[in-house]
Amino acid sequence: xxxxxxxxxxxxxxVTIEEGTTILDAAQKLNFRIPTxxxxxxxxxxxxxxxxxxxxxxxxxxxxxCATPVAEGMEIFTNSAKVRQARKHVVELLLSEHKxxxxxxxxxxxxxxxxxxxxxxxxxxxxxxxxxxxxxxxDDLSPAIIKDDSKCIRCQRCVRTCTQIQSxxxxxxxxxxxxxxxxxxxxxxxxxxxxxxxxQCVSHCPTxxxxxxxxxxxxxxxxxxxxxxxxxxxxxxxxxxxGEELELSPGDRVTGKMVAALRRLGFNSVxxxxxxxxxxxxxxxxxxxxxxxxxxxxxxxxVKLPMTTSCSPGWIKFIEHKYPEYLDNVSTCKSPQQMFxxxxxxxxxxxxxxxxxxVVSVSIMPCTAKKYEADRPEMRDSGYKDVDYVLTTRxxxxxxxxxxxxxxxxxxxxxxxxxxxxxxxxxxxxxxxxVMEAALRTAYEIVTGREVPFENLNIMPVRGLKGVKEAKxxxxxxxxxxxxxxxxxxxxxIAHGLANAKILMDKVKAGEADYHFIxxxxxxxxxxxxxxxxxxxxxxxxxxxxxxxxxxxxxLEFRKSHENAEVxxxxxxxxxxxxxxxxHELLHTTYKKRKxx
Amino acid sequence: xxxxxxxxxxLIFDQEGCNALEVLDKALECTPDDIINDMIDSGLKxxxxxxxxTGLKWKFTRAEDDPVKYVICNADEGxxxxxKDREILDKVPAKVFTGMAIAAHAIGAKxxxxxxxxxxxxxxxxxxxxxxxxNQILKDKGHDFHIELRWGSGAYVCGEESAxxxxxxxxxxxxxxxPPYPTKNGYLNKPTVINNVETLVYATMIFRMGPSEFxxxxxxxxxxxxVFSVSGDTNNPGIYELEMGLHVNDFVDEFGDGDTKAVQIGxxxxxxxxxxxxxxxxxxxxxxxxxxxxxLFNSTRSMYNVLHDYLEFFTEESCGNCTPCxxxxxxxxxxxxxxxxxxxxxxxxxxxxxxxxxxxxxxxCGLGQSVANPFIxxxxxxxxxxxx
Ligand SMILES: Cc1cc2nc3c(=O)[nH]c(=O)nc-3n(C[C@H](O)[C@H](O)[C@H](O)COP(=O)(O)O)c2cc1C
Ligand code: SF4
Ligand code: SF4
Ligand code: SF4
Ligand code: SF4
Ligand code: FES
Numbered sequence: 001x002x003x004x005x006x007x008x009x010x011x012x013x014x015v016t017i018e019e020g021t022t023i024l025d026a027a028q029k030l031n032f033r034i035p036t037x038x039x040x041x042x043x044x045x046x047x048x049x050x051x052x053x054x055x056x057x058x059x060x061x062x063x064x065x066c067a068t069p070v071a072e073g074m075e076i077f078t079n080s081a082k083v084r085q086a087r088k089h090v091v092e093l094l095l096s097e098h099k100x101x102x103x104x105x106x107x108x109x110x111x112x113x114x115x116x117x118x119x120x121x122x123x124x125x126x127x128x129x130x131x132x133x134x135x136x137x138x139d140d141l142s143p144a145i146i147k148d149d150s151k152c153i154r155c156q157r158c159v160r161t162c163t164q165i166q167s168x169x170x171x172x173x174x175x176x177x178x179x180x181x182x183x184x185x186x187x188x189x190x191x192x193x194x195x196x197x198x199x200q201c202v203s204h205c206p207t208x209x210x211x212x213x214x215x216x217x218x219x220x221x222x223x224x225x226x227x228x229x230x231x232x233x234x235x236x237x238x239x240x241x242x243g244e245e246l247e248l249s250p251g252d253r254v255t256g257k258m259v260a261a262l263r264r265l266g267f268n269s270v271x272x273x274x275x276x277x278x279x280x281x282x283x284x285x286x287x288x289x290x291x292x293x294x295x296x297x298x299x300x301x302x303v304k305l306p307m308t309t310s311c312s313p314g315w316i317k318f319i320e321h322k323y324p325e326y327l328d329n330v331s332t333c334k335s336p337q338q339m340f341x342x343x344x345x346x347x348x349x350x351x352x353x354x355x356x357x358x359v360v361s362v363s364i365m366p367c368t369a370k371k372y373e374a375d376r377p378e379m380r381d382s383g384y385k386d387v388d389y390v391l392t393t394r395x396x397x398x399x400x401x402x403x404x405x406x407x408x409x410x411x412x413x414x415x416x417x418x419x420x421x422x423x424x425x426x427x428x429x430x431x432x433x434x435v436m437e438a439a440l441r442t443a444y445e446i447v448t449g450r451e452v453p454f455e456n457l458n459i460m461p462v463r464g465l466k467g468v469k470e471a472k473x474x475x476x477x478x479x480x481x482x483x484x485x486x487x488x489x490x491x492x493x494i495a496h497g498l499a500n501a502k503i504l505m506d507k508v509k510a511g512e513a514d515y516h517f518i519x520x521x522x523x524x525x526x527x528x529x530x531x532x533x534x535x536x537x538x539x540x541x542x543x544x545x546x547x548x549x550x551x552x553x554x555x556l557e558f559r560k561s562h563e564n565a566e567v568x569x570x571x572x573x574x575x576x577x578x579x580x581x582x583x584h585e586l587l588h589t590t591y592k593k594r595k596x597x
Numbered sequence: 598x599x600x601x602x603x604x605x606x607x608l609i610f611d612q613e614g615c616n617a618l619e620v621l622d623k624a625l626e627c628t629p630d631d632i633i634n635d636m637i638d639s640g641l642k643x644x645x646x647x648x649x650x651t652g653l654k655w656k657f658t659r660a661e662d663d664p665v666k667y668v669i670c671n672a673d674e675g676x677x678x679x680x681k682d683r684e685i686l687d688k689v690p691a692k693v694f695t696g697m698a699i700a701a702h703a704i705g706a707k708x709x710x711x712x713x714x715x716x717x718x719x720x721x722x723x724x725x726x727x728x729x730x731x732n733q734i735l736k737d738k739g740h741d742f743h744i745e746l747r748w749g750s751g752a753y754v755c756g757e758e759s760a761x762x763x764x765x766x767x768x769x770x771x772x773x774x775x776p777p778y779p780t781k782n783g784y785l786n787k788p789t790v791i792n793n794v795e796t797l798v799y800a801t802m803i804f805r806m807g808p809s810e811f812x813x814x815x816x817x818x819x820x821x822x823x824v825f826s827v828s829g830d831t832n833n834p835g836i837y838e839l840e841m842g843l844h845v846n847d848f849v850d851e852f853g854d855g856d857t858k859a860v861q862i863g864x865x866x867x868x869x870x871x872x873x874x875x876x877x878x879x880x881x882x883x884x885x886x887x888x889x890x891x892x893l894f895n896s897t898r899s900m901y902n903v904l905h906d907y908l909e910f911f912t913e914e915s916c917g918n919c920t921p922c923x924x925x926x927x928x929x930x931x932x933x934x935x936x937x938x939x940x941x942x943x944x945x946x947x948x949x950x951x952x953x954x955x956x957x958x959x960x961x962c963g964l965g966q967s968v969a970n971p972f973i974x975x976x977x978x979x980x981x982x983x984x985x
Contacts, residue, residue, distance in 0.1 A: 047774040048918045050959045061966065062958045067774040082958070086921075089955040093924035126948065127928045128935060154917065173769060173917070176752060178927045180917025 008074035023054060023065040023076055032078050035087065035116055037094075037206055038155035039066040041538040042524070043164060049155050051090045051116065055080045062086055084120075091116050096127045098207075099136075099150035105208040110535065112206035113153055130178075142191035144213055144371040145202060149181055152209035158182060158201035165524055167499035168318070170195040182209075185597045194321050194597055196498065198314035198522045199368030199392075199531015212368045212532060215389045216399055222360045222388070223266040230360045231348065232267040233340045233419075234258060236274055237366040237430030237527035238393050240548040244541075245397035245534040246407040251544030253552050256412020261400050262364075263413060271348075272415050273363065274422030276340035277429045277438070279570070280311060281561035283587055284333045284435075285443040286578035288517055289482075297484045304328040306493075306508065306515035309435050311335040313373035314522025314531075316591060318498050323505050324593035332588040336429065337363050337370050338379050340419065341386030342586040347574045348419055356382060362389045364396045366430070366530035369522060378589050392532025421566040424457075424552070424559030431549045432496035432526035433462035433469060436519040440473060440492070441560045447475060447482040457559055458550075465525060465539055465546070467500040468493065470515075492517045497524040600879050603847040604840035606814065606822040608802045609795065610688055615805045617691035618734065624699045624804045625740060629659060632703040636800065639808035640820030645671055645756075645793030646863070646888035647963065651800065654790055657780035658704040661788035668700045668709040669765075669784060669791040673749050673756035675714060676864035677910060678890030681824040681836050682794040683717055686724065689798065694731040694744055696797025699804060700790050701742045709744045710784070712761050715751040753914035757962050758783075758791045760916065771916045772962035795824055795889070816842035819881030823889065829861075830854050830895035842883070846875040848891065856895040859978070864890035865907040866967035869900075871978040900979035901937060907971050908933070915964060922965025925956040929972055933983055943984045946976055 004019040010027050017026045022045075027034050037049035047067030054065045057075035062083065065076075077083065095117060102108045116122075136149040156173060159182060163169045170193050174183045184193040202210045222228050243252035262270045287307065294303040310316060310331040319326060334342070344361040348354075363370065367390075373379065374387040391399075400407055415421070425441055428434030437459045444452040452459060452473070461471040473490045493515045495504045501520045507513045523530045525542035528549060553559060561567065575582045624632060637652030658666060670693060674682040686693060697709045713724070728744050735742050747765055749755050755764045759773035762784045783789020792800075799821060803811050814821045819841035828834050831852045839848075849857045859871050862885045870878055870885060878884045894903060908930040917923045932949045935941035953969035960966045976983060 045774060047961060048920070050920050050961065053959045060958070061960075064774070064961070069776065085951070086955045086959045089925075089952055090920050090959065093920050093928065093952075096928065097924050127952070128931045128941075130924070130927055130931065154920075154923065173771075176754070176917045177911075177913045177915045177923065178917075180915075180923060 006070045006072050008070050008072070008076065010076045011078055017070060019070070021070050023063065023068050023070055024052060026070050027065060027076070027078055034065045034078050035119070036066055037112055037116070037153065038157060040157050040204055042204065043157060043160040046156055046160065049090065049094070049153065051087055053083060053086050053090075054078045055083050088120050088122065091120055091122050092126045094153045095122060095124055097130050098153060099131045100124060105151070106211045106214060107208035111208060139189045140213060141189040142195070142197065142213065142372070143375040144197040144368040145190050145195070145199060146211050146213050147190055148209050151207050152182055153207055154180065154182065155206060156182070157204045157206065158210055161200045161204040165200055165497050165499055166196070166198060166522070167502045168194055168196060171201060194595075196314040196317040196321075196522060197369040197372040198498070200523060202368060203531050203533065203535050203537055212392050212395070213371060214395050214398075215391060216395050219362055219389050219391060219399070222362070227358065228360050229268045229352075229354050229358055230266075230362060231269045231271055231344050232262050232362045232364060233271050233273040233276070233337070233344075234262070234364045235337065235366055235430070235527060236277060236427050236434075236549070237530060237533065237545070238364050238396070240430065240528060240545050240552065241366055241393040241533045242397060243407070245394055246400060248408060250534075250541045251548040253548050255552065256414070257407060257410040259415055260410040260413040261405055261407060264405060265399055265403055267362070269416045271340070271419045272422050273336045273340055274426035274429070275419045275564065275566055276336040276343070277426035278423055278561035278564040278567045279339055279587070280333055280336050281425060281438050281442050282567060282571070282578045283583060284309070284331050285439050285446065287331055287333065288439065289443060289446065290579065292516065293484060296488075306513070306518045307331055308518040308520055311429065311435060312369070312520060312522045312527075313367070314369040314498065315501060315520045317369065317372070317594070318501060318522065319505070320591055320594040321596060322502070323509070326505065326508070327591045327593065330591060332590070334379075334587055334589045335370070335373060337365060337390070338373060338386055338589070339587045341374070341379065342381045343419065343570075345382035345384050345386060346586060347570065351418060356384060360388050361386065362391065363387050364391050364393065366393050366527045366533045367523070368392060368531040381586050393534060394532060418566055421564055423561055423564050424554065424556040425561040426564075427552045427556065428549055430527045431463070431546050432521050433464070433494050433519065434526060434549070436462045436471070436492055436494050436517070438561055439517070442562050444473065444475070445560065445562065447478050447485055449479050450477075462492065462494055463550070465542060467497060468495050468503055470494075490517065491515045492519070494519045496521040496526050498522055600844050601816065601840050601842040603843050603851050606838045606840055608806075608822055609685060609798050609824055609838050612689065615692065615802065617689075617695040617801060620801050620804045621695045621698055622738075624695075625702055625738070629703045629705065632699060633659060635803060635808045636703075639803045639811045641796065641799050641803060641811070642820070642882060643793055644795035644799065644823060644888065646676070646866070646886070648882050648886055651792065651796055654780060654792070655700060655703045658788045658790045661781055663788050665787045666704050666706040667784045667787055667789040668697050668704070668706045669761070669789055670697055670709065670711040670794055670797055671756060671758065671761065671791055672711055672713045672717070672794045673761060674794075675753040675756045676866060676888055676890055677907075678828050678861070678864045678892045679826045679888055681826045681889050683714075683720075684836050685794050685798060685824070686713070686717070687720060690724065690727045691731065692798045692801045693794055694728065696792070696800040697744060698735065698740070698742050699800055700792065700797065704788070704790055706790070707741050707743065709742065710747050710765065711744060712747045712749060712765060715749045718748065752916070753910075754916045754962070754964055757964060760962070761791070762789070771918045772964075774961070793888070814840050816879075816881060816883065818842075818883040825887075825891050826889050827852050827891050827893070829893040830857065830898065831893045842879055842881045844876065845870050845878045845880060845885070848880060849875055849893070852891070853893055854895055857893050858896050858898070859894045859900065861890070861892040861894070861903070861971065863887035863970070864892075865910050866964070866970060868970050869974040869978060900975055900982040901933065904933060904971060904975045904983065905930070908968075911964070911968050919961040919965060921956045922960040922968065925952055925960075925965065926968060928952060929968065936984060946980070946983065950976060
């Protein structure tokens, strides 16, 4: 489309705007907010809720502002009597098809339908209640996601998310008319279909129809049990998301406040997933170098390249379903959450003189797939469930509110020890490209004895919100033991959002890629845009969170995983060496092929 | 108003007076612009219901700068009470194909499709054979146009043009947002002319008889003639081609059983005309438009049951995509049930009428927008029958 400009009037005010812009965006430019439900900045236009209708002079119908492009000479009214009546009707209709139980609903206070009902002072008695007759049952069999059709308004944001952002289509529209609804394949429970538990549908759902399964009450229970020692770990992206969920702004860094809040909630020990992220780099970096050696020097054909990362459980389930022939390419490293969990009930318990069965391990994650991951049968290498409960950033915020804390007024506190130390390399795990950057910072230094050749350690080509990124790093003047890597140009690729992962994997499959190492995160932006992070979300917000992550990295004294003193110590005292016997037992795992639907 | 008396016409099914292939030869010799001008001059408006001027539709599509364009014949015929397209395809298929070929020549399309209602599968073999023969003739004439048959799967909404494209593309049959319109973004997002079966036959006939001859029939707003599907309480159900612009009264005189209390014009999506208005309403774009369905009801009929049936139909056939239509249909249906049973007071009908008006303005496609037509016209004219 060319850059033609169009002149129109909105509520009698003239506006000139680029052709192809929607009425919604044009109105926004004049600071008129038009309510929306099915619209989402991440997604293609649907135009199905009709709550954004506006009046257009001369038109018989009320166009949907989100779906109608501006035209020369248009006269639009965003708040006429006709418009208000139509909007009121739309919200009334949605509520009539909706099981309203706001006081107990997980979405209460964060629900877009509720907001509109309040804004338009909707009475629930105008029309007949239709929802009871539909006989919906709640699907809560998944450890990660609850689907409650009785709260669904059919905006199809979830469907578009799962298709467009994730290329999975685990959710689709079925039936027509009064029986139309959102369903999985054959309307099976979410846990038994191709769903990756990424939670992107959850973080794009305007109502309580799709929510994460919450474990708040269970966590209160263990905290309140004096016989238990409850350790909590916090993922990198939580520290740049929690503030946003607690009325601060996107991108506010709240690491110290978060630690203080967790301590006040009553956790016995507040520790950091960043510690095990650094550990992951040691293991995964070594694994990559070992694979390269076996492939390049030993010509061992059983060794698969490119190697892909394994810290995103949504990605793991995706590849298990969609590209099972590439499972040997996936790093065998557990995710940082699960490394931490396995160590909490072994190394940590030992060091603290605790009985492993008395240790409860809770993790705070930006992610819903981590709930599923913690439930995988492979994740019991300590002899117990390595991670007992996984809470999202949103659930933690709910606990902070329940505990009556004025979060923004909390003084910063520091993590406990052991397993509480981290580096900037671990923090950037929270962003797309971060694992790659952290791995390069360490691997390059192992091989050459020098820092990566990027200014201030910032490997810019792997950063940013571009869907698929590529980078090449030339390895030169290596240490004698790494001679086989002399002159090798390490070829890396990064994808975030599973639709982008698909693009990369299809390229690999078609033999069009020469990558050595691929980083994939299931969620757009990486964990900072995870399915358990604050809502709403958009690229603008993701960018702010990303900026915060890199600021946090630069603010830390140590920015390379191998410089983490606690990581160095654990190898000395407990693990031996990366990829050693103990590591294999506790820190590595296996994958399995799953069906395609 | 300059209404017409009832005048039976024989253009559509006329075989002798019109050799489709001769018409085709004649049309292919004309330039696309000439064809389009003739279509505009004829005053022909679409016979599928919406009544958009056919010549303009072709003109807009021709104006699009795209090497790939399509012509689609809409034979989904889902409107309750219409059964004329089936008859046309059965009796004069060559005229339909010719109309498509003319349209293709006018807009520059090389491919055409006929989207046929699922229930018409019994015609499959014959129709396929006829299409094959016609394709062969086109090929022999060296004309680069090819027609294919596509079959619907039984959803009413797939007759709506953009839902039809989606269905043809193998997707869920849901209407698209408009604009853009099919003339720009149709099947596979290419410029597309989509016309009703009957419209395409008239295109053929306009070439046979000349636009001015066609134009002489009917009124200023409603040129030419139209095929009506007559059903309900009549002694002469069937298919009739009549000059456009006649009074409802004349129609009832001809087809009624002497006890007609209402005529539903335009199918379930159309308007109910009560006896008191027979005299002052014209059937046509200046009065009550219709895709051809004419249902007569006599005094033994309960208009509550009629409306209830229509609402059940819409409740089931709404694609479910947009709120006003999906939920609105259910509310109207349950609403009149509640008023009938006394669960809601009669004044609730006013709330429902107001809701129906919102459905008319705010639904995404013609389906939801037209539910208010039967609803309001039946409630307004037969309120007692709804309440008691
Ligand atoms: C719900 C719905 C169903 C429709 N069904 C049909 C149909 O069965 N046949 C048809 O020709 N047009 C149908 N239409 C109208 C088409 O969208 C379109 O306007 C028509 O095919 C254009 O052809 P015409 O200009 O020749 O009338 C339907 C419209 C709606 C909203
Ligand atoms: S989804 Fe929203 S409106 Fe519905 S019960 Fe929950 S908070 Fe209330
Ligand atoms: S959790 Fe992810 S994969 Fe599962 S349905 Fe939602 S968006 Fe799709
Ligand atoms: S589950 Fe949520 S996102 Fe999906 S259609 Fe229903 S309300 Fe919309
Ligand atoms: S008006 Fe009805 S048929 Fe049309 S898009 Fe909306 S729900 Fe679907
Ligand atoms: S926000 Fe525009 S139709 Fe839903």
